[in-house]
Amino acid sequence: MSDAFIEEAFPDPFAPMDPEERMHLAMLFNQYQADTVKRLAQRWLGRAARTRKQECIEQLLGVLAAPDSLRTVYDSLTPFEKSGLWMLLQRGGTLPVLEFAPCLLAAGYEFSEQVNYHSSYRYGMSYGSSEGYLQPLISLEETGLLLNISVDSWSNSLEQTAFVRHTATHGVAMLRRLLPHVQPVPPRPLELPPCTESLSGEFRRPAQAAMPIVSLMEALRGVGEFSLTNKGAMPRPFINRIVKRLGDGFAAESPAFPDPAGFYLQLLISAQFVTLPLLGREISLDPDIDLLMAEPYAVQATHWLNGYRSLKVWHETLPAHVHLYGDDLHRTNSLHAIRNLVVTALGALPDPGAWYATSAFSEALFARTRGRLSLGYQQPWHPSYSLSKAAQEKKYAEHLEKRRLAWQTTEQPLIADMLQGPLFALGLVEIASLSDRGQAFRLTDLGRSVLYGVPLFEATQDGGAAPDAWIIQPNLEVIAYLDRARPQDLAFLAKIAERKSSTGPVAVYSITRESAYAAFEAGFTVDELLRGLQQSSVRELPDVLIRSLREWAARRERIVLYPQTSLLQYADTADRDAALPSLPRTAQPLGDRFVLLPDGPPRSLTARKEVQSIDYAAAPFRCVSVTEEGHLRIDPRRADLLVASELGAFADPVPGTPGAWTLTRESVQRAVNAGHTAEGILKALGTRARSSIPPILVVAVPRWARKIGQPAPASLHTLLVLELPTEEIAAAVEASHRFQPLLRSRLGPRAFSIAPEDEAAARRLLAEYGLLGAAALAPPEPGTTPTSASRSAAKTTRPRSRKAASGE
């Protein structure tokens, strides 16, 4: 049984431990080795710990069942351990190892370097080495307060299993009973001097940062279905459709921020706002997405930042010598480790409001991690015990310096790109250039709000009056002021208008027929749209806008499409009209015998025995008999609404005989001219025929359709037969290049066929080679007896003609 599964079954950390939970936790501890259990008991209980495994387990269970005891255990933890648990709690209590371990390093607290050989081996660390970036995680695991789980990279979820196979698929979860006791422990400030230069930078306002995400959500709503590729990725045509809906100016691309559309799409998936279809075809949006999009920017930005930390498939521009292969991009990888390191370190700045040089920040990260982390492979450090302590320290310093230089080449450019790419785009950092051409950054108000809890001033608080967030012009363009637009304003605009461009604090949208239609389809009434637009408008709405929206709304009622609906068919109008009062109120009479039921038929109706049910989602009824002559007859007892029109596409109705049709050359050619194919006609007929289509029709239909590429039609010919006396002579004639052009085909060991028009040439050659008497040079007259001279070594025979057969 897996660790975390036990926890999931009993999610309430405040509830008293009942016997079932106690039993499951006992099973968890029983999975551990005896010395591990004893070590835990000593850790939690000190001298009171027993020495036998089962007794220790009983003691551990007693601690977990008693909140005060558990609180005592928590209070005894080191600052490093408390900080680690706090960071894990902030991320929801579970994290992949590759994301969590760098956070522990970045927090900057001292942890135990004692080597746990068992854990080192499990994490694939060099035997005996405590140097890897996973060492702080191993140290935290010694508290016994973490569980092992397996990461499912495809569904982006953490699944429960007891078996750890690979670091990339390994995660940790906190014991839930510990949750109420965990207190905030921020990371230790970095040793990082601020910039002394006076700087002026570029940044994105919260609304500017939110806009692409909101636009993308609306584009995803309308883009339709798709199927994942074989590798589980989104197909390129689907992404192109989204980008097209988003329009030009969706997001500027740069070397630090490649493929913005791909970034935002993966961000929404990583933040679990959007779920990819594993089995179906429709992309699923979080049902609460409209509520999420209306949350304060600081709340939304926290989701984005956590999404960025775990984001897969999309990646920053990698250094030339670093490679991530196809499958790596779908799993937690070393990029996630660097991202989490950077984001955690941004929460450890000495002064959250100051400017910092990116290079100095990078050096500070290297120092904080003691060079343990890298995008690629790192040569592990093994002390050489034959050297003196001073010599070892010198060797280690040289090793560390090599790593630092490698860090400057590999990780530092990536850190710079993370700051000026995704983190800038999310509105969390401001970027400026230094006089020495380097880059500097500082947190924006939004960044400080997310990472340090500093309240963010937003234009209006919830419940206040709507701000004057836009002006609507007579040409139906909406000029939106991003420094005043609330999250719900942006979300509303994205539903009703198409974004055209954005420059600094202003974005331009356009209300079009298509965008209004999408809003109506989303459930808005015209009055709701007008009310929403007026609420945040600087001035009164233009008359042309009101008129246009009302006209488009009216036009929408002119044509109504009912996909996959239900229809009742009565015997006649009287029956239909008599039944109407007993049908649901949404029932609509159609024509003389039909009733449309948009909400489906009532069960009482479908349960009746005298009711026939036809389901057009199932295979169609085989109700057509087909003869060799092309006569088609529909069985009226089995016919559905569509069969007559299907036959009418390629057959002609028989006048005066309902349900009878004929398939002819003319009807097939008419169908082909209308765009049908012979294969399509045969397939359509095949799905309706009660038995197999007569083979002669299967052969005829393509010929009637004048299909190119079919074998040539059958034909009748008159041939001469050249019969030679021996096989040797026949072989000689066949090998002769003078005879070869005349020989049509081999009929037997001594016979060939010759075309009538070649008879004269054949006779000359035969005579030349003494194979034919001179008298037999000319073709014999019909009815004459050949002379003895013509009965020579060779003879040509003409198949009997009708005249010869008639004795003329």
Add this chain to the structure above:
Amino acid sequence: MAQSEPAAPLPLVVHRHVSILTTDDPLLLTELKADRKIGPLLLVQLSDTAVVIAPGSEETVARHLLKAGHLPKICKAGV
């Protein structure tokens, strides 16, 4: 859902998962039937303002209607 197979015509037939298009004006339906892209997809006329459309062609019909300048209302409901 399984098809039921009666021996004789029944007074009531329930057609399920069938796609219907209705207009508010017979002339509009005539105009749609004359459209060379939309017309072939309108299979069976139930009345002067209602027609059964080809199964599986709902999205195509909606798309062609939009391209032709119409604004069809799409009513998705239980069947």
